Amino acid sequence: MNRRTLITTGLAATAGVAGLATAERIAKHYGLLPPNASGPFALGETLTYASQRLLTRHSMAREFSRGQISPRPFPNEIAPPSDAFKSHQAAGFADWQLSVTGLVDRPVNLSIAQLKSYPAHSQITQLACEEGWSYIAEWTGISLSQILDAAGIQPHARYIVYYSIEPGWWESVDMADALHPQTFLTYGLNGDDLPVASGGPLRLRVPRQLGYKSVKFINRLVVTDSLKGFGKGLGSASPEAGYSWYAGI
Amino acid sequence: MADSTSIPASATAIQDTAPPRHSALVRLTHWITTLCFFALLVTGMEIVVSHPRFYWGETGNSLTTPLFRIPIPSSRSTVPSGYNYVLPDQNGWSRSLHFQSAWILVLTGLLYVTSGLLSGHLRRDLVPSKPQRSWQAITTTLRDHLRFKRPTETDTYNVLQRLTYLAVVFVLFPMAIWTGLAMSPAFVSAFPSTVILLGGQQSARTLHFILSLTLTLFVAGHVVMVALAGFKARLLSMLTGTPATKEQP
Numbered sequence: 001m002n003r004r005t006l007i008t009t010g011l012a013a014t015a016g017v018a019g020l021a022t023a024e025r026i027a028k029h030y031g032l033l034p035p036n037a038s039g040p041f042a043l044g045e046t047l048t049y050a051s052q053r054l055l056t057r058h059s060m061a062r063e064f065s066r067g068q069i070s071p072r073p074f075p076n077e078i079a080p081p082s083d084a085f086k087s088h089q090a091a092g093f094a095d096w097q098l099s100v101t102g103l104v105d106r107p108v109n110l111s112i113a114q115l116k117s118y119p120a121h122s123q124i125t126q127l128a129c130e131e132g133w134s135y136i137a138e139w140t141g142i143s144l145s146q147i148l149d150a151a152g153i154q155p156h157a158r159y160i161v162y163y164s165i166e167p168g169w170w171e172s173v174d175m176a177d178a179l180h181p182q183t184f185l186t187y188g189l190n191g192d193d194l195p196v197a198s199g200g201p202l203r204l205r206v207p208r209q210l211g212y213k214s215v216k217f218i219n220r221l222v223v224t225d226s227l228k229g230f231g232k233g234l235g236s237a238s239p240e241a242g243y244s245w246y247a248g249i
Numbered sequence: 250m251a252d253s254t255s256i257p258a259s260a261t262a263i264q265d266t267a268p269p270r271h272s273a274l275v276r277l278t279h280w281i282t283t284l285c286f287f288a289l290l291v292t293g294m295e296i297v298v299s300h301p302r303f304y305w306g307e308t309g310n311s312l313t314t315p316l317f318r319i320p321i322p323s324s325r326s327t328v329p330s331g332y333n334y335v336l337p338d339q340n341g342w343s344r345s346l347h348f349q350s351a352w353i354l355v356l357t358g359l360l361y362v363t364s365g366l367l368s369g370h371l372r373r374d375l376v377p378s379k380p381q382r383s384w385q386a387i388t389t390t391l392r393d394h395l396r397f398k399r400p401t402e403t404d405t406y407n408v409l410q411r412l413t414y415l416a417v418v419f420v421l422f423p424m425a426i427w428t429g430l431a432m433s434p435a436f437v438s439a440f441p442s443t444v445i446l447l448g449g450q451q452s453a454r455t456l457h458f459i460l461s462l463t464l465t466l467f468v469a470g471h472v473v474m475v476a477l478a479g480f481k482a483r484l485l486s487m488l489t490g491t492p493a494t495k496e497q498p
Contacts, residue, residue, distance in 0.1 A: 041342075044349025052435045059439040064307070074310035077327050126308065126450065128434055130340060131325060132300035133310035134450055208435045242341025248435025249348060 031158065031174070035227040035235030036245040049246040056248065057176050061207035064124045069190065070135035073127075075197035078166075078216065085165050085217060093201040098147075098185070102161075102223035105152030112187055112201050118142045123182055125207040127214065130247065139205050140188030145179045148223070156225045161236075162204050163220040171215050171236040172227055172245075173206055182207050185218070210247040212238060269490030270404070275370065276487055278361040285354035286468065292343040292350070293461055299324045299340050303458060307449035316455060351429065358422060374406060375415050381408035400478075404492070413467070421464050428457035 024046075027033045032050035036042075081089070088096055093112055101107045120140055128134040144160070160178040163170040177183055184205040187194050194200035199216030206213040227235045235245035271279070301323055302315040309315065311327055322332035324339065365371040380386065390409050393400065400407065406414070430436045431444040431453035447453045475483045485491060 041345035041349050044345060044352050047352045048348055052433075056435045056439045059435075061434060061438045062441050062444075068307060070308050070310075070313075072312045074312050074327075077325075126434070128432070128450060129300075129310075130344060132296070132454055133302075134308045135310055136308050208438050210434065242345075244341075244345055244348075249430075249433035 034246050035159075035172075035233065036239040038234075041244075045244060045246065048244075048249055052246070052248045053174075053176060056208065058180075059208070061123075061125050061182050064126065064136050066124065066138070068136050069124060069138055073135050073137045073189065073198060074133060075195070076129065076211070078197070081196075082166055088165070088201075089196065096201050096219065098202060098219055098221065100147060100151045100221045100223070102221075103154040103157045103225060104148075104223050105154065106150075108147075108151050110147070115142060115147075115185060115187060115202070118146060120188070121184070122188075123184065123205075123207065125182065125205070127205075127207075127211050129211040130243070138188075138190050139184055139186045140191075141184040141186035141205070143181050144183045144185055144204065144221075145181065147185060147221075148178065151223075153223055157223045158225045159223075159227055159235075161222040161224060161227070161230055162215055162218055163222075164215050164217045165219045166217055168237055169215060169217075170231070171204075171213050171238065172230070173209075173213065177206055177208065180208065208248060210249075212243065213247050268492070270486040270492045271490055272368070272370065273490065274361070274364050274368075276490060278357050279487055281357045282354060282361075285350040285357065286464070288346055288350040289354070290461065290465060292347040295339045295343040296347065297458065298322075298336055299338065300328055301330065302328065303455040304451035305448065305455060306451055309451040351426070354422075355426060358418070362418065375411050375418075377408045377411050378405070381411070387412075417464070417467055421460060421467070425457060425460045425464065428453045428460060432457065 024033070027046060027050050032046070032053055034045050034049040037046045037049075096112050098110045098115065099107070100110070119142070121142060122138055122140045124136060124138045126134050126136045148160070157175065159172045159174055161170060161172040173183070182205075184207075186199070186203045186205045187201060189195060189198050189200075194203060199214070199218075202218045203214060203216050204218050222230075224230070227233060231237065232240050234240055238247070239245045269276075297319065298321065301319040301321050302309070302311070303317055303319075304313065305316045311329060321330065322334060322336050323330040324336040326335045362371070365375075377386075386408050390407050394409065427443065428447060430440075431447050432450060437444040437450075444450055444453055447456060
């Protein structure tokens, strides 16, 4: 390697590092850095999240005709239900409560009946699993944004963290997905109550992301400006298990 | 041969002055692409293991009839694979590495195509030259290949090589990227026609699989051809740029 190549390589490497550092600052400033932007896949995770956020902030998930609904929704496997879930199930979910806390003016607790008292909405969307399979179903519920409006979400809120009643099962989405009109608190499937196998009594549907972001058996929402204090601070249980936080692809 | 000792010296002299067989940028992008391709291939196979069934249309899952299936065990117990054991789940890092490699490959590909257009590499080395642009030239080259006739040593690519490389760069890779993106629920929310044109999300997945098989066949063929043409010399010329044809006495 002669002196010229050495100098050129050195300059290129310096420019590259400086460029990456600047890109990181810009991404952070515009909220384009995912909470799991660390480790060996930080580059890919950030490029995917940032570019998809820029392209899809307001885009609508594809909706299908009634004729395209899959004859049988594939419910996927769930771990054996906890005792807490089983006692709710035995009571017909009459005492199921969804709590909304964190950066809200009016923390609320809502029963399934109270959720159903809001005007119901339906969407015929596809649920696609990261494994590769998919199905189309009609999901009934209310937009998450309606509940967030009712609770009075504070302006510096940046993420919604949502929990299943089953321990260790939690996810989060940014405000672009939280306030998106198709992000649904779902209690109905194909005209019936949402079956337990599909996440009943309450499931958060995030149709612009893969199935694992649509957590089953939701009973707690926390509005926050930072994901640092939740779990290992990577955004949700998925990155802790080696999966991506953002699942738009 | 009295002057046999002087041949290596003169060969070295040519090596230093002759233009490289492959430019530095072609060499660099070639090896980055190689690395990314193998990362994509291995992680892609790993992802397929979680659902080794392929469908046509919008939807498909373990409750529907596949177009075809690969007779291997799965990493999910819900897949009727015919085997009574389940492989370990490696999808987390596989997916992250898959997308990170895809990003690096796409950016590398853009660099290669842009510089190839500007430098004239594509026009000079890949677009068939004037005398090659006839059916007769193509059939002659094809016939020579099928008869395993050793080609005369030359610095330029024959017409079959040129057409194959063009197809890989401008058809197979772009199609693999397109079908990959068409599986992304967020990407298709912004660009729904990208999946509708392919016949649905599951069709996109099946096509993505077939394209990756085709690209793998190309790589296998490419390596065989390199081996037949002189593995060490060709490999060296793609590593260091030395004109392989002039190097050996």
